[in-house]
Amino acid sequence: MATSWIALSGHTPLGLWGWGAAAGIAWLAYWARALSPSGAWAAWVVGGVLLGWGGWAWGVVLLAFFVSSSALSRWAQARRHAGIEKFAKGSRRDAGQVLANGGWPTLVVIARALGWLDPAQAWLLGTAALAAANADTWATEIGVFHPRPRWLLVGRPVAPGTSGGMSSWGTLAAVLGAAWIAAWAVALAPMGAAWPLGLAVGTGGIVGAGVDSLLGATLQGMYYCPTCRKETEQHPIHRTCGTATQWRRGWRWMTNDVVNALAIASAMLWAWGMGHFLWSGSIANAALAALGGPCSRSTSPGPPRTQAGRLAGTPRGGSSHGEPRFRLRRLADR
Numbered sequence: 063m064a065t066s067w068i069a070l071s072g073h074t075p076l077g078l079w080g081w082g083a084a085a086g087i088a089w090l091a092y093w094a095r096a097l098s099p100s101g102a103w104a105a106w107v108v109g110g111v112l113l114g115w116g117g118w119a120w121g122v123v124l125l126a127f128f129v130s131s132s133a134l135s136r137w138a139q140a141r142r143h144a145g146i147e148k149f150a151k152g153s154r155r156d157a158g159q160v161l162a163n164g165g166w167p168t169l170v171v172i173a174r175a176l177g178w179l180d181p182a183q184a185w186l187l188g189t190a191a192l193a194a195a196n197a198d199t200w201a202t203e204i205g206v207f208h209p210r211p212r213w214l215l216v217g218r219p220v221a222p223g224t225s226g227g228m229s230s231w232g233t234l235a236a237v238l239g240a241a242w243i244a245a246w247a248v249a250l251a252p253m254g255a256a257w258p259l260g261l262a263v264g265t266g267g268i269v270g271a272g273v274d275s276l277l278g279a280t281l282q283g284m285y286y287c288p289t290c291r292k293e294t295e296q297h298p299i300h301r302t303c304g305t306a307t308q309w310r311r312g313w314r315w316m317t318n319d320v321v322n323a324l325a326i327a328s329a330m331l332w333a334w335g336m337g338h339f340l341w342s343g344s345i346a347n348a349a350l351a352a353l354g355g356p357c358s359r360s361t362s363p364g365p366p367r368t369q370a371g372r373l374a375g376t377p378r379g380g381s382s383h384g385e386p387r388f389r390l391r392r393l394a395d396r
Protein backbone atom coordinates (compact mmCIF):
# COMPACT_ATOMS: atom_id res chain seq x y z
CA MET A 63 0.00 0.00 0.00
CA ALA A 64 2.66 2.41 1.04
CA THR A 65 4.70 1.98 -2.08
CA SER A 66 1.81 2.23 -4.53
CA TRP A 67 1.73 5.98 -4.84
CA ILE A 68 5.45 6.15 -5.31
CA ALA A 69 5.28 3.56 -8.02
CA LEU A 70 2.44 5.43 -9.69
CA SER A 71 4.06 8.82 -9.51
CA GLY A 72 7.32 7.40 -10.74
CA HIS A 73 5.62 6.04 -13.83
CA THR A 74 3.88 9.26 -14.78
CA PRO A 75 5.57 10.22 -18.04
CA LEU A 76 7.59 13.32 -17.16
CA GLY A 77 4.92 14.12 -14.60
CA LEU A 78 3.14 16.37 -17.06
CA TRP A 79 -0.01 16.51 -14.98
CA GLY A 80 2.09 17.73 -12.03
CA TRP A 81 3.70 20.48 -14.06
CA GLY A 82 0.28 21.52 -15.28
CA ALA A 83 -1.20 21.59 -11.79
CA ALA A 84 1.83 23.52 -10.51
CA ALA A 85 1.35 26.11 -13.26
CA GLY A 86 -2.28 26.52 -12.22
CA ILE A 87 -1.38 26.91 -8.55
CA ALA A 88 1.43 29.37 -9.31
CA TRP A 89 -0.92 31.44 -11.46
CA LEU A 90 -3.55 31.36 -8.70
CA ALA A 91 -0.98 32.49 -6.13
CA TYR A 92 0.13 35.29 -8.45
CA TRP A 93 -3.46 36.32 -9.01
CA ALA A 94 -4.05 36.32 -5.22
CA ARG A 95 -0.93 38.53 -4.88
CA ALA A 96 0.88 35.93 -2.77
CA LEU A 97 3.66 35.79 -5.38
CA SER A 98 5.44 38.41 -7.47
CA PRO A 99 5.90 37.64 -11.21
CA SER A 100 9.39 36.23 -10.62
CA GLY A 101 8.08 34.34 -7.59
CA ALA A 102 5.34 32.75 -9.68
CA TRP A 103 7.87 31.47 -12.25
CA ALA A 104 10.06 30.06 -9.48
CA ALA A 105 7.03 28.50 -7.77
CA TRP A 106 6.08 26.82 -11.04
CA VAL A 107 9.52 25.17 -11.23
CA VAL A 108 9.49 24.14 -7.55
CA GLY A 109 5.91 22.92 -7.73
CA GLY A 110 6.45 21.19 -11.06
CA VAL A 111 9.42 19.22 -9.77
CA LEU A 112 7.73 18.29 -6.49
CA LEU A 113 4.33 17.43 -7.96
CA GLY A 114 5.42 16.13 -11.34
CA TRP A 115 8.52 14.21 -10.36
CA GLY A 116 7.95 13.71 -6.64
CA GLY A 117 4.27 12.79 -6.69
CA TRP A 118 1.09 14.10 -5.18
CA ALA A 119 2.23 13.61 -1.56
CA TRP A 120 5.10 16.03 -2.16
CA GLY A 121 2.65 18.49 -3.64
CA VAL A 122 0.35 18.21 -0.62
CA VAL A 123 3.18 18.96 1.85
CA LEU A 124 4.38 21.83 -0.33
CA LEU A 125 0.86 23.26 -0.34
CA ALA A 126 0.53 22.73 3.43
CA PHE A 127 3.58 25.00 3.75
CA PHE A 128 2.71 27.49 1.05
CA VAL A 129 -0.98 27.99 1.81
CA SER A 130 -0.57 28.27 5.59
CA SER A 131 2.42 30.60 5.31
CA SER A 132 0.81 32.81 2.69
CA ALA A 133 -2.43 33.01 4.68
CA LEU A 134 -0.48 33.89 7.82
CA SER A 135 1.52 36.54 5.95
CA ARG A 136 -1.70 37.99 4.58
CA TRP A 137 -3.24 38.06 8.03
CA ALA A 138 -0.13 39.59 9.57
CA GLN A 139 0.20 42.22 6.85
CA ALA A 140 -3.31 43.43 7.55
CA ARG A 141 -2.28 44.07 11.14
CA ARG A 142 1.13 45.50 10.41
CA HIS A 143 2.38 48.60 12.04
CA ALA A 144 5.46 50.78 11.63
CA GLY A 145 7.82 48.42 13.42
CA ILE A 146 7.79 45.94 10.58
CA GLU A 147 9.65 47.91 7.96
CA LYS A 148 12.78 46.01 8.84
CA PHE A 149 11.67 43.21 6.58
CA ALA A 150 13.38 43.38 3.25
CA LYS A 151 10.30 42.19 1.42
CA GLY A 152 6.55 42.37 1.70
CA SER A 153 4.11 39.51 1.75
CA ARG A 154 4.43 38.87 -2.00
CA ARG A 155 7.14 36.24 -2.39
CA ASP A 156 9.68 36.83 -5.14
CA ALA A 157 11.91 34.26 -6.83
CA GLY A 158 14.67 34.63 -4.25
CA GLN A 159 12.31 33.83 -1.41
CA VAL A 160 10.65 30.95 -3.24
CA LEU A 161 14.00 29.35 -4.10
CA ALA A 162 15.46 30.01 -0.63
CA ASN A 163 12.55 28.04 0.84
CA GLY A 164 11.69 25.60 -1.95
CA GLY A 165 15.12 25.08 -3.52
CA TRP A 166 16.30 22.35 -1.15
CA PRO A 167 13.18 20.16 -1.45
CA THR A 168 13.43 20.60 -5.23
CA LEU A 169 17.03 19.37 -5.22
CA VAL A 170 16.01 16.47 -2.98
CA VAL A 171 13.31 15.32 -5.41
CA ILE A 172 15.72 15.67 -8.34
CA ALA A 173 18.28 13.59 -6.41
CA ARG A 174 15.59 10.97 -5.83
CA ALA A 175 14.64 10.95 -9.49
CA LEU A 176 18.32 10.38 -10.35
CA GLY A 177 18.50 7.52 -7.88
CA TRP A 178 20.93 9.25 -5.51
CA LEU A 179 18.39 9.07 -2.69
CA ASP A 180 15.81 6.39 -2.05
CA PRO A 181 12.19 7.44 -1.41
CA ALA A 182 12.47 7.22 2.39
CA GLN A 183 15.65 9.29 2.49
CA ALA A 184 14.21 11.87 0.13
CA TRP A 185 10.99 12.14 2.13
CA LEU A 186 12.91 12.64 5.39
CA LEU A 187 15.13 15.36 3.92
CA GLY A 188 12.47 17.13 1.87
CA THR A 189 9.84 17.32 4.60
CA ALA A 190 12.47 18.46 7.12
CA ALA A 191 13.37 21.29 4.73
CA LEU A 192 9.72 22.31 4.39
CA ALA A 193 9.25 22.03 8.17
CA ALA A 194 12.11 24.49 8.67
CA ALA A 195 10.74 26.88 6.04
CA ASN A 196 7.31 26.69 7.63
CA ALA A 197 8.59 27.09 11.20
CA ASP A 198 10.62 30.14 10.24
CA THR A 199 7.75 31.76 8.33
CA TRP A 200 5.22 31.19 11.10
CA ALA A 201 7.72 32.43 13.71
CA THR A 202 8.46 35.56 11.68
CA GLU A 203 4.83 36.40 11.04
CA ILE A 204 3.63 35.74 14.61
CA GLY A 205 6.74 36.77 16.53
CA VAL A 206 6.63 40.26 15.10
CA PHE A 207 3.50 41.02 17.09
CA HIS A 208 5.22 40.35 20.39
CA PRO A 209 5.66 43.75 22.01
CA ARG A 210 9.02 43.02 23.61
CA PRO A 211 11.24 40.62 21.65
CA ARG A 212 14.79 40.17 22.86
CA TRP A 213 17.98 39.90 20.92
CA LEU A 214 18.95 36.27 20.75
CA LEU A 215 22.60 36.59 21.79
CA VAL A 216 22.49 39.08 24.62
CA GLY A 217 18.87 39.09 25.66
CA ARG A 218 18.54 42.83 25.43
CA PRO A 219 15.21 44.10 24.10
CA VAL A 220 15.03 44.91 20.39
CA ALA A 221 12.40 46.43 18.13
CA PRO A 222 9.77 43.95 16.88
CA GLY A 223 10.77 42.37 13.60
CA THR A 224 14.54 42.59 14.13
CA SER A 225 16.42 39.71 12.55
CA GLY A 226 17.91 37.70 15.39
CA GLY A 227 15.19 38.85 17.73
CA MET A 228 13.34 36.17 19.63
CA SER A 229 10.11 36.08 21.55
CA SER A 230 7.94 33.53 23.28
CA TRP A 231 5.26 33.99 20.62
CA GLY A 232 7.70 33.46 17.79
CA THR A 233 9.19 30.40 19.45
CA LEU A 234 5.77 28.86 20.00
CA ALA A 235 4.85 29.61 16.40
CA ALA A 236 8.06 27.92 15.22
CA VAL A 237 7.21 24.77 17.20
CA LEU A 238 3.65 24.72 15.85
CA GLY A 239 4.84 25.43 12.32
CA ALA A 240 7.33 22.54 12.44
CA ALA A 241 4.70 20.23 13.96
CA TRP A 242 2.21 21.14 11.22
CA ILE A 243 4.56 19.92 8.49
CA ALA A 244 5.75 16.94 10.56
CA ALA A 245 2.13 15.78 10.88
CA TRP A 246 1.68 15.88 7.11
CA ALA A 247 5.04 14.16 6.66
CA VAL A 248 3.95 11.30 8.91
CA ALA A 249 0.46 11.05 7.41
CA LEU A 250 1.75 10.78 3.83
CA ALA A 251 5.03 8.98 4.47
CA PRO A 252 6.06 6.35 1.93
CA MET A 253 7.53 4.31 4.79
CA GLY A 254 6.63 3.19 8.31
CA ALA A 255 8.32 4.39 11.47
CA ALA A 256 5.88 7.21 12.11
CA TRP A 257 7.28 8.45 15.39
CA PRO A 258 10.97 8.57 14.40
CA LEU A 259 10.00 10.38 11.20
CA GLY A 260 7.78 12.86 13.01
CA LEU A 261 10.45 13.47 15.63
CA ALA A 262 13.25 13.95 13.10
CA VAL A 263 11.20 16.26 10.86
CA GLY A 264 9.61 18.22 13.73
CA THR A 265 12.84 18.84 15.63
CA GLY A 266 14.59 19.54 12.32
CA GLY A 267 12.14 22.32 11.63
CA ILE A 268 12.68 23.84 15.06
CA VAL A 269 16.47 23.61 14.69
CA GLY A 270 16.22 25.32 11.32
CA ALA A 271 14.21 28.20 12.75
CA GLY A 272 16.76 28.51 15.57
CA VAL A 273 19.69 28.62 13.14
CA ASP A 274 17.80 31.25 11.14
CA SER A 275 17.50 33.45 14.23
CA LEU A 276 21.13 32.82 15.18
CA LEU A 277 22.42 33.80 11.73
CA GLY A 278 20.11 36.81 11.73
CA ALA A 279 21.65 37.94 15.01
CA THR A 280 25.23 37.40 13.91
CA LEU A 281 26.26 37.14 10.27
CA GLN A 282 23.29 38.51 8.32
CA GLY A 283 23.96 41.84 6.62
CA MET A 284 22.01 44.61 8.35
CA TYR A 285 21.65 48.20 7.22
CA TYR A 286 20.53 51.50 8.63
CA CYS A 287 18.19 54.08 7.18
CA PRO A 288 19.28 57.58 8.28
CA THR A 289 15.93 59.10 7.30
CA CYS A 290 13.78 56.69 9.29
CA ARG A 291 16.52 56.09 11.88
CA LYS A 292 15.83 52.39 11.69
CA GLU A 293 17.77 49.21 11.19
CA THR A 294 16.66 47.36 8.07
CA GLU A 295 17.55 44.39 5.86
CA GLN A 296 16.83 46.49 2.78
CA HIS A 297 19.74 47.46 0.55
CA PRO A 298 20.72 49.49 -1.38
CA ILE A 299 17.63 51.65 -0.70
CA HIS A 300 15.00 51.65 1.99
CA ARG A 301 11.85 50.99 0.01
CA THR A 302 9.49 52.78 2.36
CA CYS A 303 11.29 56.13 1.98
CA GLY A 304 13.75 55.72 -0.92
CA THR A 305 16.82 56.62 1.15
CA ALA A 306 20.12 54.82 0.55
CA THR A 307 20.80 52.51 3.49
CA GLN A 308 24.17 52.27 5.25
CA TRP A 309 25.89 49.07 6.24
CA ARG A 310 25.69 48.41 9.95
CA ARG A 311 26.80 44.83 10.68
CA GLY A 312 27.13 41.36 9.22
CA TRP A 313 28.30 40.09 5.83
CA ARG A 314 26.81 41.84 2.83
CA TRP A 315 26.33 38.61 0.87
CA MET A 316 24.48 37.07 3.83
CA THR A 317 21.03 38.27 2.79
CA ASN A 318 17.79 37.06 4.27
CA ASP A 319 17.43 34.54 1.43
CA VAL A 320 20.94 33.15 2.04
CA VAL A 321 20.16 32.87 5.75
CA ASN A 322 16.95 30.99 4.92
CA ALA A 323 18.74 28.56 2.61
CA LEU A 324 21.48 27.88 5.18
CA ALA A 325 18.97 27.44 8.01
CA ILE A 326 17.00 24.93 5.93
CA ALA A 327 20.21 23.06 5.10
CA SER A 328 20.93 22.79 8.83
CA ALA A 329 17.43 21.37 9.39
CA MET A 330 18.08 18.72 6.74
CA LEU A 331 21.42 17.81 8.32
CA TRP A 332 19.76 17.54 11.71
CA ALA A 333 16.93 15.35 10.42
CA TRP A 334 19.39 13.17 8.53
CA GLY A 335 21.52 12.64 11.63
CA MET A 336 18.52 12.06 13.84
CA GLY A 337 16.97 9.67 11.32
CA HIS A 338 20.11 7.56 11.34
CA PHE A 339 20.26 7.74 15.12
CA LEU A 340 16.64 6.63 15.53
CA TRP A 341 16.64 4.13 12.67
CA SER A 342 19.98 2.58 13.44
CA GLY A 343 17.93 -0.24 14.90
CA SER A 344 19.46 -0.69 18.31
CA ILE A 345 17.97 2.33 20.00
CA ALA A 346 14.54 2.24 18.45
CA ASN A 347 14.21 -1.51 18.90
CA ALA A 348 15.37 -1.32 22.50
CA ALA A 349 12.68 1.28 23.17
CA LEU A 350 10.02 -0.77 21.40
CA ALA A 351 11.09 -3.92 23.23
CA ALA A 352 10.89 -2.11 26.55
CA LEU A 353 7.34 -1.10 25.65
CA GLY A 354 6.48 -4.70 24.81
CA GLY A 355 6.30 -3.94 21.13
CA PRO A 356 6.20 -6.55 18.41
CA CYS A 357 9.97 -6.78 18.40
CA SER A 358 10.35 -7.93 22.01
CA ARG A 359 11.51 -11.53 22.19
CA SER A 360 8.76 -12.62 24.56
CA THR A 361 5.94 -11.62 22.26
CA SER A 362 7.13 -13.22 19.06
CA PRO A 363 5.84 -14.70 16.81
CA GLY A 364 4.51 -11.30 15.92
CA PRO A 365 5.25 -9.47 12.75
CA PRO A 366 8.95 -10.09 12.23
CA ARG A 367 9.76 -6.48 11.54
CA THR A 368 9.05 -3.56 13.79
CA GLN A 369 8.34 -0.16 12.35
CA ALA A 370 11.87 0.84 13.18
CA GLY A 371 13.20 -2.37 11.73
CA ARG A 372 11.48 -1.73 8.44
CA LEU A 373 13.46 1.42 8.04
CA ALA A 374 16.63 0.11 9.58
CA GLY A 375 17.12 -2.26 6.73
CA THR A 376 16.12 -5.49 8.40
CA PRO A 377 15.79 -8.27 5.86
CA ARG A 378 12.29 -9.64 5.47
CA GLY A 379 11.62 -12.16 8.20
CA GLY A 380 14.85 -11.39 9.99
CA SER A 381 15.55 -9.66 13.25
CA SER A 382 17.48 -6.48 13.68
CA HIS A 383 18.71 -7.29 17.15
CA GLY A 384 22.34 -6.43 17.55
CA GLU A 385 22.74 -5.29 14.00
CA PRO A 386 22.33 -1.55 13.72
CA ARG A 387 22.18 -0.27 10.17
CA PHE A 388 23.04 3.18 9.04
CA ARG A 389 21.17 3.29 5.82
CA LEU A 390 17.47 3.73 5.31
CA ARG A 391 16.01 0.73 3.61
CA ARG A 392 15.39 0.97 -0.09
CA LEU A 393 11.67 0.68 -0.55
CA ALA A 394 12.22 -0.94 -3.90
CA ASP A 395 13.61 -3.97 -2.08
CA ARG A 396 10.31 -4.70 -0.44
Ligand SMILES: [Zn+2]
Pocket residue numbers: 287288289290291300302303304305
Ligand atom coordinates in the same frame (compact mmCIF):
# COMPACT_ATOMS: atom_id res chain seq x y z
ZN1 LIG B 1 13.82 54.89 5.49
